[in-house]
Amino acid sequence: MAEARTQAFKRALIAYGPLLAALILEIAVFELLGRRQDNPGFASIPNLIRVLGQSAEFGVMAVGMTFVIITGGIDLSIGSLMACGGVVCAMLVKRSGGDAVALYIVAGWAAALVLGALSGSISGLLITRFDIPPFIATLALMSSLRGVGNLITDGKPISPLPDAYQWLGRQQIVPHIPVSVAVFLIVLAGGMLLLNHTQFGRHVRAIGGNEESARLSGVNIARVKWRVYILCSMLTIIAGLILSSRLGAGSPKVGMGDELGVIAAVVVGGTSLSGGRGSIGGTFVGLLVVSMLNSGLTWIGVETFGQQVTLGLVILAAVLLDKLKSW
Amino acid sequence: MANSEFILEMLQITKRFPGVLALDKANLALRPGEVHCLLGENGAGKSTMMKILAGAQPMDSGEIFIDGEPVVITSPHHAQQLGISMIYQEFNLSPYLSVAENIFLGREPRIGRSPFIDWKRMYRDSEEILKRIRVDLDVRRPVNELSVAQQQMVEIAKALSVQAKIIVMDEPSATLTDHELVALFDLIRTLRASGIGLIYISHRLEEVFEIGDQVTVMRDGQHVATKPASSMTRESIIRMMVGRELTEEYPKEFFKLGEERLRVEGLSREGAFKDVSFSLRTGEIVALTGLVGAGRTEVARAIFGADRKTAGQVYLDGKPAEIRSPQDAIKNGLGLLTEDRKNQGLVLGMTVRENTTLSNLSALVKGLFINRKFERSVAEKYVHELQIKTPSIEQVVQNLSGGNQQKVVLAKWLFTQSRVLIFDEPTRGIDVGAKAEIFKLMNALVSRGVAILMISSELPEVLGMCDRVLVMHEGRLAGQLMRNEASQEKIMHLATGMSSAA
Ligand SMILES: Nc1ncnc2c1ncn2[C@@H]1O[C@H](COP(=O)(O)OP(=O)(O)OP(=O)(O)O)[C@@H](O)[C@H]1O
Ligand SMILES: [Mg+2]
Numbered sequence: 001m002a003e004a005r006t007q008a009f010k011r012a013l014i015a016y017g018p019l020l021a022a023l024i025l026e027i028a029v030f031e032l033l034g035r036r037q038d039n040p041g042f043a044s045i046p047n048l049i050r051v052l053g054q055s056a057e058f059g060v061m062a063v064g065m066t067f068v069i070i071t072g073g074i075d076l077s078i079g080s081l082m083a084c085g086g087v088v089c090a091m092l093v094k095r096s097g098g099d100a101v102a103l104y105i106v107a108g109w110a111a112a113l114v115l116g117a118l119s120g121s122i123s124g125l126l127i128t129r130f131d132i133p134p135f136i137a138t139l140a141l142m143s144s145l146r147g148v149g150n151l152i153t154d155g156k157p158i159s160p161l162p163d164a165y166q167w168l169g170r171q172q173i174v175p176h177i178p179v180s181v182a183v184f185l186i187v188l189a190g191g192m193l194l195l196n197h198t199q200f201g202r203h204v205r206a207i208g209g210n211e212e213s214a215r216l217s218g219v220n221i222a223r224v225k226w227r228v229y230i231l232c233s234m235l236t237i238i239a240g241l242i243l244s245s246r247l248g249a250g251s252p253k254v255g256m257g258d259e260l261g262v263i264a265a266v267v268v269g270g271t272s273l274s275g276g277r278g279s280i281g282g283t284f285v286g287l288l289v290v291s292m293l294n295s296g297l298t299w300i301g302v303e304t305f306g307q308q309v310t311l312g313l314v315i316l317a318a319v320l321l322d323k324l325k326s327w
Numbered sequence: 328m329a330n331s332e333f334i335l336e337m338l339q340i341t342k343r344f345p346g347v348l349a350l351d352k353a354n355l356a357l358r359p360g361e362v363h364c365l366l367g368e369n370g371a372g373k374s375t376m377m378k379i380l381a382g383a384q385p386m387d388s389g390e391i392f393i394d395g396e397p398v399v400i401t402s403p404h405h406a407q408q409l410g411i412s413m414i415y416q417e418f419n420l421s422p423y424l425s426v427a428e429n430i431f432l433g434r435e436p437r438i439g440r441s442p443f444i445d446w447k448r449m450y451r452d453s454e455e456i457l458k459r460i461r462v463d464l465d466v467r468r469p470v471n472e473l474s475v476a477q478q479q480m481v482e483i484a485k486a487l488s489v490q491a492k493i494i495v496m497d498e499p500s501a502t503l504t505d506h507e508l509v510a511l512f513d514l515i516r517t518l519r520a521s522g523i524g525l526i527y528i529s530h531r532l533e534e535v536f537e538i539g540d541q542v543t544v545m546r547d548g549q550h551v552a553t554k555p556a557s558s559m560t561r562e563s564i565i566r567m568m569v570g571r572e573l574t575e576e577y578p579k580e581f582f583k584l585g586e587e588r589l590r591v592e593g594l595s596r597e598g599a600f601k602d603v604s605f606s607l608r609t610g611e612i613v614a615l616t617g618l619v620g621a622g623r624t625e626v627a628r629a630i631f632g633a634d635r636k637t638a639g640q641v642y643l644d645g646k647p648a649e650i651r652s653p654q655d656a657i658k659n660g661l662g663l664l665t666e667d668r669k670n671q672g673l674v675l676g677m678t679v680r681e682n683t684t685l686s687n688l689s690a691l692v693k694g695l696f697i698n699r700k701f702e703r704s705v706a707e708k709y710v711h712e713l714q715i716k717t718p719s720i721e722q723v724v725q726n727l728s729g730g731n732q733q734k735v736v737l738a739k740w741l742f743t744q745s746r747v748l749i750f751d752e753p754t755r756g757i758d759v760g761a762k763a764e765i766f767k768l769m770n771a772l773v774s775r776g777v778a779i780l781m782i783s784s785e786l787p788e789v790l791g792m793c794d795r796v797l798v799m800h801e802g803r804l805a806g807q808l809m810r811n812e813a814s815q816e817k818i819m820h821l822a823t824g825m826s827s828a829a
Contacts, residue, residue: 206677212671217685
């Protein structure tokens with residue numbers, strides 16, 4: 001038993017070692033380059049938590065996306081869906097007119113989650129029943145949902161909203177730890193359990209590894225995929241709610257291009273785009289590598305354009321690293 | 328300087344994988360114009376040895392001489408240039424390309440010096456090669472539309488299309504029918520006469536005596552012996568392979584016949600088979616045999632819900648069963664072990680443990696989660712029972728030898744606790760010792776009340792293990808033979824459509 005454990009540890013080290021090393025290197029470099037007299041450094045706990053807080057939305061979506069990608073699929077609709085979720089909730093809360101705000105907020109969340117379930121069902125339906133490739137199905141949805149968001153708001157953000165609206169995105173439950181980070185960590189833990197310890201998770205990996213074998217082994221392919229897209233959409237909505245709460249508004253313009261950022265984090269984390277192989281832990285570390293990089297570059301004064309170039313290089317480096325490993 | 332009586336010498340070849348010493352100073356020497364049979368149990372290291380020769384895998388240490396000259400083989404391409412051609416145990420065809428495109432993949436004939444493919448020549452040359460091995464195939468058809476046996480022939484054609492002086496065949500006969508086998512052997516004799524050296528791997532020992540000149544036996548990655556085939560007997564080979572005496576190859580046991588488990592009435596699937604009716608009782612093993620393409624696999628798939636049936640009804644335990652998907656089938660206690668393990672049987676990237684439990688995960692779920700400890704014990708149990716050669720249950724099945732992969736598929740279906748099991752070529756690629764173990768396992772299943780339908784092209788095992796033989800011919804049941812009246816001749820008679828009904 002102890003041997004099995006050390007073996008598992010060794011495997012994990014091989015799997016995450018290089019990425020973790022990259023992460024630590026990043027933090028060290030930014031700490032050194034960004035030394036300032038008065039402020040706490042980049043590597044200080046409050047700053048690291050701040051970065052984690054900024055990546056909560058991305059992280060929640062990345063967990064869902066990991067499931068989708070492991071089945072061999074992709075979901076391009078998340079950026080648009082995320083905006084729609086925030087907008088729907090904000091519209092409802094705006095109607096409260098200051099009375100029973102909490103009730104309206106909860107109702108807003110519920111409405112947004114229903115929207116997410118609906119959107120995920122549509123992707124699932126298109127992909128499993130009509131056999132449309134996930135790329136196409138969710139690309140169509142991405143465009144349509146963006147349109148819906150703009151139509152119902154006339155393209156303008158929904159604001160101002162009551163202060164209570166910012167609970168999810170800004171409230172700190174324990175000093176320094178906002179609700180959003182707690183939600184992210186819960187989603188992360190839940191995702192790990194779901195992928196590694198349930199029948200559903202095993203089926204997800206089997207489908208990505210060899211769909212025909214899985215089918216002939218009695219796995220209900222359509223149902224599993226359907227659930228995967230619903231899961232991803234629901235998590236996307238949660239991300240959308242966090243973002244809109246943090247901004248204090250429901251904007252139809254947010255999240256543009258976020259699907260690619262999320263996919264990048266998942267892939268950097270070692271999940272294979274051809275399906276079957278991947279982990280939530282990897283996605284977490286991948287996400288940290290990407291967001292530490294962005295935040296660190298800002299920290300040392302590199303602006304957006306430079307960040308884009310660097311991110312591209314990091315994605316390439318991570319994928320090359322992965323190739324070397326499987327050699 | 329090595330002795331150049333040999334066209335090829337491999338000396339002291341060692342290869343280690345994590346947790347496995349696959350080759351341990353193994354030797355092999357091949358003369359021109361010789362068919363050299365390479366034998367050994369599953370996981371003995373045969374394929375690994377050949378992959379090293381073909382440049383598909385590097386060796387850790389050892390020496391290779393070709394025509395007495397030392398060589399360092401760096402890649403499959405390099406091996407080809409050295410005149411080594413390899414037919415892999417697991418096919419390597421590109422599914423959406425045509426037969427001709429696959430045969431000439433990477434060496435497409437071109438119009439003069441232009442970049443354009445000379446399609447006419449490619450088709451003509453492909454047809455010629457196929458004619459040489461007496462295979463009738465449309466060279467324009469995509470490979471994924473072909474049967475396993477046909478794909479095998481394309482592999483062989485591909486190997487022949489390069490000018491090779493050493494040809495390696497890793498279990499080429501596993502998927503061929505007798506008819507195709509005759510053609511293959513003719514071809515091998517022709518190649519031998521032209522001075523080519525052939526290395527031939529097979530688990531069908533009778534083939535050794537038919538075409539083998541020399542025999543090399545391997546065990547646990549080591550060279551055991553090399554002798555002329557004529558100086559050996561089936562028994563002596565088995566002893567060398569297994570390291571002990573094998574008491575019985577077909578340990579048939581008889582049980583009292585019980586009630587009917589499965590009945591199929593008027594089952595049809597357009598374009599595949601028509602009006603198939605039979606039944607299966609507890610206590611018996613029934614064979615479904617016939618030539619490849621007779622529709623055996625298709626019947627099994629339709630019963631199992633993997634393909635739609637166009638007419639007919641399946642009854643389980645006397646009651647009509649609605650089976651629309653493999654899932655329904657499994658729920659109803661029906662299992663199908665498919666013939667194509669790589670594409671339909673296994674998730675190659677998953678571990679032995681995960682593959683073993685895939686069909687029956689719900690049995691391991693406690694509350695919300697899979698009980699890992701229980702799952703591990705299940706996997707350990709089958710690895711032990713089937714003697715699956717693997718460093719641990721956490722090994723990815725991709726890394727197992729062919730025969731051991733097949734055993735994992737078997738384990739998966741054993742774990743489903745099905746009451747009716749359909750085995751489609753269950754012993755393909757499995758060594759003689761392990762075959763006997765699998766047959767014993769079938770006995771144990773039958774004694775527990777499981778009814779078994781075994782699809783097999785191997786007549787000796789059909790005759791050795793089955794109580795009843797159903798023979799198909801061109802999509803129809805041509806007849807049925809009881810154990811005491813069955814013989815190879817009678818089965819072939821029915822299978823080739825020379826007589827109807829028994
Ligand atoms: N890529 C790999 N990674 C790890 N282990 C491997 C790999 N390839 C082969 N092995 C191991 O090396 C050993 C020899 O395998 P090999 O495929 O050569 O056996 P074989 O004699 O061809 O068996 P079979 O008759 O079943 O085809 C086996 O124990 C196998 O599990
Ligand atoms: Mg082999």
